[in-house]
Ligand SMILES: Nc1ncnc2c1ncn2[C@@H]1O[C@H](COP(=O)(O)OP(=O)(O)OP(=O)(O)O)[C@@H](O)[C@H]1O
């Protein structure tokens with residue numbers, strides 16, 4: 192049988208109807224627009240290296256039912272909101288009830304609030320390049336909207352735990368929208384985890400809009416299980432002098448895709464994007480980032496590192512687009528890649544489009560292996576070969592891991608990395 | 620302690636060591652001198668187990684055991700230490716973490732309990748003082764951005780921490796100012812003991828004023844062509860290498876083959 196060339200319409204029919212009418216209407220409209228959406232193939236430019244990993248079956252179109260009180264056992268140092276299979280679990284969540292920071296699930300919004308939100312959903316992402324964000328908009332069963340009033344500051348990180356528990360095949364469509372008012376500030380940690388062994392798709396979308404002077408730190412941990420195909424997107428719109436910092440840490444899977452799109456729309460806005468990916472076995476991970484300098488005098492700084500072991504495959508595509516009026520833009524992109532075995536594959540592609548003449552733009556991409564001389568130096572001190580490999584591999588990403596601003600997250604990342612190292616270098 | 624018999628080694632198909640014979644007994648200090656490119660570092664690296672160099676024939680034993688069949692890390696755990704002529708910079712691995720990992724690997728091998736971070740920190744501070752390195756260097760990446768002299772002191776610091784049986788010092792004196800030379804020499808003398816041996820490669824007599832060797836060897840063209848006592852070093856200092864029938868160091872810019 193030939194694989195389907197368009198997304199099965201089964202993926203366009205949401206199950207739950209427990210949302211205010213404006214959001215139901217948005218969903219219907221997005222669903223209608225996606226009928227006959229072509230599935231990516233090798234010829235689809237932005238899926239060139241990854242289309243072969245995408246394997247959607249009709250069974251996976253079913254919305255996974257939520258599993259009771261899941262997630263309540265997770266201890267996090269801060270506030271938390273737990274989603275199970277794309278639906279928020281109020282009893283497992285703990286966050287403050289504040290006047291200037293409103294944290295609401297979509298289902299609890301008034302008609303007026305919902306219609307305002309419907310206007311703004313999808314505004315941060317380019318639906319031509321992030322096709323699957325549209326699928327989320329057609330299917331979300333629930334979602335979280337976080338609104339920070341001007342000058343509001345959340346005193347602790349807010350963890351959003353996106354948990355998938357699957358007893359059968361299906362999908363989850365988690366959705367977050369953050370509206371940060373003038374000079375407000377928040378640190379948001381998104382953690383994607385899963386249990387169960389059935390084939391599952393997680394199709395997640397998170398959007399951030401930053402008003403003048405707003406400051407958002409976003410940590411995204413992609414740690415879904417071996418059965419999960421994860422297609423996620425993050426969209427960011429920044430007004431004048433706002434700052435967005437992101438730390439994306441991803442562990443490979445059968446299919447992992449994250450699109451991160453940032454538009455610097457107001458003068459003096461600034462973004463810093465860090466990314467770490469590790470893959471092993473036959474795992475895959477694909478990061479596509481896009482930074483658009485729309486206004487003048489904005490800074491972007493992007494640093495991504497990939498480590499691929501065994502026969503795994505990591506992809507990085509970094510686009511920087513500097514509009515004609517974006518004079519005095521300052522854009523830096525750096526991508527370094529480490530192949531731990533000759534069977535692993537890494538594809539990296541910077542894409543620069545610059546239409547302003549007075550800009551500073553630097554980019555660099557390298558692919559290498561562990562340095563033999565360094566390895567010899569370490570083992571010549573009695574350090575075991577395996578441990579020396581681990582030290583050098585950690586050295587490759589230490590700078591980025593140590594910049595993650597929440598200690599508990601750094602610990603989680605380190606313990607996942609240790610699991611990775613357990614399996615890597617087994618022959619050493 | 621160390622016995623080298625008719626050792627031949629090559630790199631990329633080119634023979635560098637052409638039959639080295641050397642016996643070093645417990646407690647002895649041997650100096651190796653010789654023109655640039657004569658194979659001094661190659662010998663040091665081969666002893667430490669760098670497999671970029673291929674041993675084509677000969678044998679090496681350490682305390683009666685075949686050294687050549689052991690891996691680099693096994694040699695280190697058996698007490699072989701090489702102070703590199705060009706210590707490697709490893710950004711991203713802190714000097715402290717590196718040294719603690721090495722010390723604990725050694726302790727583990729010797730059946731001793733591992734040192735925790737606090738215990739090791741205390742020890743490392745003391746030893747860094749001994750080689751006159753600011754403890755701030757412990758926090759930096761391994762040799763990262765260290766000056767030439769700082770790198771050499773860092774090598775001696777590792778030797779002092781690891782307490783090897785056989786310390787091979789490859790030009791640990793070059794690039795040192797007068798004070799640093801004294802510090803390094805004091806460090807090496809602190810290592811000197813009746814059950815430890817030291818093999819040091821040097822170009823200069825001045826180190827040998829501080830660390831008095833029992834034997835001096837001249838390595839040229841991959842062979843030891845002359846051996847003697849410490850007075851040989853003085854003679855070389857005065858007369859160069861010409862009188863031994865080989866090119867003088869200063870004119871031996873192209874490798875002696
Ligand atoms: N990796 C290598 N590839 C090719 N040639 C090498 C390599 N390593 C060493 N050699 C060659 O082997 C010869 C001996 O080098 P070695 O470093 O042992 O000399 P040395 O006696 O230590 O010299 P110096 O006094 O300058 O430190 C030189 O001709 C050098 O170019």
Ligand SMILES: [Mg+2]
Nearest residue numbers: 659660661704
């Ligand atoms: Mg040398």
